[in-house]
Amino acid sequence: MFETFQVLRDSFPYLLQGAGVTALAVAGAMAFGFLIGIHIAVFQVYGPWWLRRMVGAYVWFFRGVPILVLLFLFYFGLFSLIGINLSALTSVILVLGMTSGAYQSQIYRGAIQSLSYGQLKAARALGMSDTRAIVSIILPQALRLSIPGFSNEYSIILKDSALAFVLGTTEIMARTHFVASRTYQHLPLYLMAALLYFILTGIGVKMLRKLEEKVRIPGYSHHQG
Amino acid sequence: MEWDFIVKELIPALNRGVANTFLLIIPSASIGLCVGVLVGTVRTFGHPLLKRIGDGYAALFRGTPLVIQLFVLYFGLPNLGIYLEPYVAAVVGFILCTGAYQSEYVRGALLSIRRGQMLATQALGFSTFQSLVWIIVPQALRRALPGCGNEIIYLIKYSSLAYIITFIELTGEGKILATRHFRFTEVFLSIGIYYLIMVTAADFGLKKLEKKLYIPGFGRG
Amino acid sequence: MTNPEPRPVLQVRNISKKLGGKQILQGVSFELRKRELKVLIGPSGGGKSTLLQCINFLIPPDEGEIFLKGQEIHIHRKRDLYAYRQKVGMIFQDFNLFDHLNALDNVSIALRKVKKMTKTAARDRAVVELERVGIGDKAELYPSQLSGGQKQRVSIARALAMDPEVMLLDEPTSALDPELIGEVLTVIRNLAQDGMTMIMATHQIGFIRALADEILFMQEGKIIEQGTPFDLLMPGKNSRTQAFCSKLQELSEEPDI
Numbered sequence: 001m002f003e004t005f006q007v008l009r010d011s012f013p014y015l016l017q018g019a020g021v022t023a024l025a026v027a028g029a030m031a032f033g034f035l036i037g038i039h040i041a042v043f044q045v046y047g048p049w050w051l052r053r054m055v056g057a058y059v060w061f062f063r064g065v066p067i068l069v070l071l072f073l074f075y076f077g078l079f080s081l082i083g084i085n086l087s088a089l090t091s092v093i094l095v096l097g098m099t100s101g102a103y104q105s106q107i108y109r110g111a112i113q114s115l116s117y118g119q120l121k122a123a124r125a126l127g128m129s130d131t132r133a134i135v136s137i138i139l140p141q142a143l144r145l146s147i148p149g150f151s152n153e154y155s156i157i158l159k160d161s162a163l164a165f166v167l168g169t170t171e172i173m174a175r176t177h178f179v180a181s182r183t184y185q186h187l188p189l190y191l192m193a194a195l196l197y198f199i200l201t202g203i204g205v206k207m208l209r210k211l212e213e214k215v216r217i218p219g220y221s222h223h224q225g
Numbered sequence: 226m227e228w229d230f231i232v233k234e235l236i237p238a239l240n241r242g243v244a245n246t247f248l249l250i251i252p253s254a255s256i257g258l259c260v261g262v263l264v265g266t267v268r269t270f271g272h273p274l275l276k277r278i279g280d281g282y283a284a285l286f287r288g289t290p291l292v293i294q295l296f297v298l299y300f301g302l303p304n305l306g307i308y309l310e311p312y313v314a315a316v317v318g319f320i321l322c323t324g325a326y327q328s329e330y331v332r333g334a335l336l337s338i339r340r341g342q343m344l345a346t347q348a349l350g351f352s353t354f355q356s357l358v359w360i361i362v363p364q365a366l367r368r369a370l371p372g373c374g375n376e377i378i379y380l381i382k383y384s385s386l387a388y389i390i391t392f393i394e395l396t397g398e399g400k401i402l403a404t405r406h407f408r409f410t411e412v413f414l415s416i417g418i419y420y421l422i423m424v425t426a427a428d429f430g431l432k433k434l435e436k437k438l439y440i441p442g443f444g445r446g
Numbered sequence: 447m448t449n450p451e452p453r454p455v456l457q458v459r460n461i462s463k464k465l466g467g468k469q470i471l472q473g474v475s476f477e478l479r480k481r482e483l484k485v486l487i488g489p490s491g492g493g494k495s496t497l498l499q500c501i502n503f504l505i506p507p508d509e510g511e512i513f514l515k516g517q518e519i520h521i522h523r524k525r526d527l528y529a530y531r532q533k534v535g536m537i538f539q540d541f542n543l544f545d546h547l548n549a550l551d552n553v554s555i556a557l558r559k560v561k562k563m564t565k566t567a568a569r570d571r572a573v574v575e576l577e578r579v580g581i582g583d584k585a586e587l588y589p590s591q592l593s594g595g596q597k598q599r600v601s602i603a604r605a606l607a608m609d610p611e612v613m614l615l616d617e618p619t620s621a622l623d624p625e626l627i628g629e630v631l632t633v634i635r636n637l638a639q640d641g642m643t644m645i646m647a648t649h650q651i652g653f654i655r656a657l658a659d660e661i662l663f664m665q666e667g668k669i670i671e672q673g674t675p676f677d678l679l680m681p682g683k684n685s686r687t688q689a690f691c692s693k694l695q696e697l698s699e700e701p702d703i
Contacts, residue, residue, distance in 0.1 A: 064424040065417040066385040068396055073417060076403070077410030155288075162290035166389070173292065180300065187301035194289040194297070201288050341542035345601075347504055349556040349608060350532035352524065359559050364546045442590020443545050 004188050011179045011189065018175040019196050025089060025161045025171060026204075029096035030154060036101025041108035041142075042134060055105070062102035067160050070095050075167050088167040096164075100157050107149035111142035144215055151208040155201045162197070172196055234402060235415060242398030243419055248312070249384045249394060253319035254377050260320060261327020261373070268328060269335040279328065286325035292386055294318050299390040311392035315384075323380050330372030334365040367438055374431035381423050395419055454513075455480050455643050456534075456612050461500050461510035463493075470496045471507070472667040478612060481641040485654050487687065488664035494647040495539075497664070498614045501645075502534045503527060514611065532560060535605030535613040539621050541597040543589040543604075549576060549596075550585040553604045561608070575603035579633045595626030599633055606637075613637070615646035651691050655679060663687045 040055045047055070062070070075091040086094070115138060123133035165174035176193040180186045268279040286294065299314040309317065338361055346356035388397030395416060403412035456478040463471040471493045478484055486494045499505040501512060503521050512519050519530050543552050553572035557563045563571070576582045579599040589597055598618055605613060618634065619627040631653050638644065638657050648654065654661060655675050663671035663678070663686060671678065671686050678687040 060425075061417075061421065064382075064421040066382040066396065066420055068385045068388075069399075069413055069416050069420065072396075072400065072403070072409065073413035077413055081410050159290040162292045163386075173290070177296070185304070187297065187304040190293055190297045190301050194293045197290055197293065198288045339542075339545075341538065341540060342544060344504055345536075345538065345542035345544065346556075348502060348531060348534075348536035348538075349604070350528045350530075350560050351556065352528055355559055359555060360544055360546075364544075367546060440546050441588045443588070 004185055007179070007183045007185045008188055008192055011175075011183075012192070014179065015172060015175050015193065015196060018170060018172040019200065021089070021169065022158070022161055022164075022171040022200065025092050025096065025164060025169065026154070026158050026200075028093035029100055029157055029161070030150075032093060032097025033100030033104045033153075033157070036098065037104030038108055038139070040101065040105035041112060042139075044105065044109050045112050046130065046134065059102045059105060062099045067096070067099060067163055068166065070099060071163060071167055088164070088169045092161070092164040092167060092169050096157055096160060099160075100153060103153055103156070104150070107146050107153065108142055110149070111145040112138060114145065115141055144212075144217065147208055147212040147215075151205050151212075154204045154208065158197065158200055158204065230406070230408070231411075234406075235412060238398045238402050239395060239415060239419055242393065242395035243423075245392070245394040245398075246381075246384055246423075249315055249319065249387055249392070250381055253316050253323060253384070254380055257320045257323035257380070258327055258373060258377075260324030261329075261376075262331050264324060264328035265331025265335065265369075268332050283325045283328050286322050287329065291318065291322050291383055292389060294322055295386060295390050311387070311390050314390055315387035315392045319380060319384065319387075322383075323376055326376045326379075327373055330369045330376065331365065333372070334368035335361070337368055338364050364443075367440070367443060370431070370435055370438065374427075374435075377431075378424055378427050381427060382420060385420075453480060454478060455515060456501070456645075457511075457513040457516075458497075458501060459511045459513075461497065461507045461512075463496055463500055463505065463507050465496070465505075470667050471500065473510070474664075474667070474669055475510075476662060476669065476672075478643055478645055480643055482643055482659045483638045483657055484645045484660045484662060485658040486645065486647040486662050486664055487649060487654070487690065489690070492664045493667040494664050495616050498536075498616045498645070498647060501614055502531050502536055504536070528560075532556075532608050533611045535608060535610035537598070537601055537605060537613065537615040537618045539617045541589075541594075541601045541621070543597055543600055545589055548586050548588050549581065549592065549600045549603075552589070552600055553607050556604070557607055571607055572603070575607045576600070578606065579603045580629070593626060594622045595629045598622065598630045602630075602633055602637075611643065613642055613644045613646075615644060615648070617647050617649070619648065619650060649694055651679075651695060661687055663690070 040059065043051045043055045065073075071092065074095050075086075075088065079086050079091060119137055119141070120130075120133055123137045124130070128136070161171060162173045164171050165177060168174065172193050176189050180189045183189070264279045264282065267275050268283070271279065295314060295318040298309055298318050299311065302309060302314075342360055342364065343356060346360050351359070384394065385396040387394050388400065391397075393401070399412050399416040403409045406412075454477040458477070459475050461471050461474045462469070474493070474497055476484065486497070488494060496505060500507040500510075503519075506521055514530060514533060519526065521527055543549075544555065547555060550569065550572050553575055554568040557568035557571060558565060561568075573582065573585065576585055579602050581596055581599050581603075584592060584596060584600075589600075592600065602618075615634065619630050622630065627650070631650060634644075634646070635653070635657060658675050660672060660674055661678050662669045665686075673685075673687075677683065678685045679691060
């Protein structure tokens with residue numbers, strides 16, 4: 001019992017550093033996924049048929065293949081095949097980001113489609129180009145509506161990031177596994193890691209709810225979409 | 226890429242793996258769904274104490290990564306003197322995790338049924354059990370179907386985690402082969418195609434089922 | 447109109463109910479004789495809807511007794527309660543059709559699952575009832591494909607199929623667009639003329655004048671006035687009912703039935 005306590009206490013700072021790496025990976029992946037997702041969503045709603053087809057195939061691929069397989073495929077295979085040498089952490093960010101982009105696109109697409117067509121027409125009537133109208137009128141509304149979905153996606157990516165340890169990234173899971181295999185205190189250590197993820201989920205979700213409140217426009221919510 | 230490698234090594238290995246993947250998915254998905262329906266119903270209509278327990282279970286398993294849950298079962302439980310086979314640990318982990326997510330969809334669906342539906346059954350003299358069986362549950366299952374179906378598709382993909390706790394299924398077979406021959410791109414692309422086929426087929430089947438159960442004006446919400 | 451028999455079918459004695467700290471019903475009593483149509487009117491919040499829901503125990507009353515054909519109903523005997531509710535038809539303001547069943551199955555499901563009739567027998571009966579309310583041709587349609595008036599007629603058919611001794615109607619036309627009220631009132635008028643025993647909350651004054659055997663005026667959880675339409679609504683009677691009804695008529699033109 002005492003030994004367990006000692007192991008937990010000694011390894012806690014080490015695992016906490018891992019939480020920093022996890023947070024970095026998740027933030028990077030969410031940001032990269034946002035860039036991809038927002039473009040896909042706009043292409044899927046407003047793009048010509050061939051572009052819709054192409055991004056549709058992208059979404060189909062990244063939503064149909066397990067993260068684990070994607071991590072192996074890109075890190076050991078495709079990235080070196082095209083001659084770039086990336087660190088494990090960068091690879092994790094790119095792969096999680098590409099996957100998240102596929103999922104995020106569906107959140108933004110749903111939000112864009114829930115806006116009335118009159119919004120776009122009104123913008124055009126004022127002489128805006130379609131691109132300008134999408135950037136200045138459509139997206140500011142759609143993104144507000146997307147925050148709950150984004151928050152959900154955050155907690156999924158956070159959990160998926162635990163798989164990064166298979167590439168040797170030194171995030172929470174990898175460090176926990178490392179300490180556990182040395183001290184044989186598997187159960188308490190994994191439970192502590194679980195607690196860290198639990199807390200990280202809570203912090204992120206809370207921050208996003210704050211954001212949602214901050215950018216809220218009176219009388220404007222999903223129900224009135 | 227030589228033809229020989231694909232026909233003689235890759236495809237047989239992946240087929241072996243996919244059989245094991247099915248061994249994981251089928252019991253996990255079906256038992257997990259039952260757990261979800263049971264827990265979801267308890268979380269909606271149950272005794273306050275049971276409700277609490279159900280909520281706690283769902284929050285715990287939805288709030289932590291599946292890989293940790295598997296590690297606790299496979300590497301952690303031996304600390305308590307409980308040793309699980311890799312296959313058993315994987316299936317138990319999948320059932321517990323997917324059950325927690327399924328319970329969320331079932332609960333949401335049950336909560337979405339209008340109160341008037343229950344009133345109308347009571348006014349016609351249905352017993353509580355009769356109204357659950359003939360009116361409430363058939364409505365709730367239709368509402369929950371898209372979510373529950375999605376969860377099964379997630380499960381197909383996340384079954385790949387079983388290889389991390391040494392149950393060699395599709396991803397595991399591929400990893401072994403890729404490492405031995407140092408052919409990562411071909412092997413993992415092929416594995417990807419296997420998963421894409423499974424996921425697309427499941428998606429197609431679920432859409433079919435949704436269409437079959439479609440009722441005008443009784444949509445996803 | 448109808449000629450009620452002296453024997454009461456339904457006796458309601460001293461019903462009281464408190465909801466959310468507010469006394470909604472304060473010792474309400476009345477009797478309903480066979481073939482009689484009684485009408486509940488009064489300002490909203492006066493307890494009409496609660497009273498009707500107390501009668502078949504959708505809301506269990508705090509106090510009071512209810513007798514059907516002289517038999518007291520005990521809510522704790524589940525079997526008796528279910529049997530009693532089968533004999534008391536209820537029509538809701540907002541219809542409460544089963545959203546996942548078409549019109550025919552909405553009418554037949556209770557016959558099959560509660561009364562344990564065979565599929566064909568239940569189906570035949572449902573067809574008869576749907577035709578009786580004038581929508582035999584809508585049997586295959588789902589609730590979302592029906593107009594409000596059609597929905598309410600399905601719900602009346604659903605109640606009639608159970609062969610009720612009494613029907614409770616809770617403002618059956620108040621959720622309907624004005625042009626659809628007439629078709630539902632026509633169905634109810636036919637029921638009254640066929641001798642169905644009914645108690646109905648409604649504000650359709652033309653209907654009340656023409657068909658009600660007695661009016662119960664409810665306010666603040668009590669019946670504060672009761673009598674025939676002749677007694678309460680004739681010009682110069684100076685009743686509270688009269689005052690309430692003329693205010694209603696000022697506010698809305700009602701369709702002829």
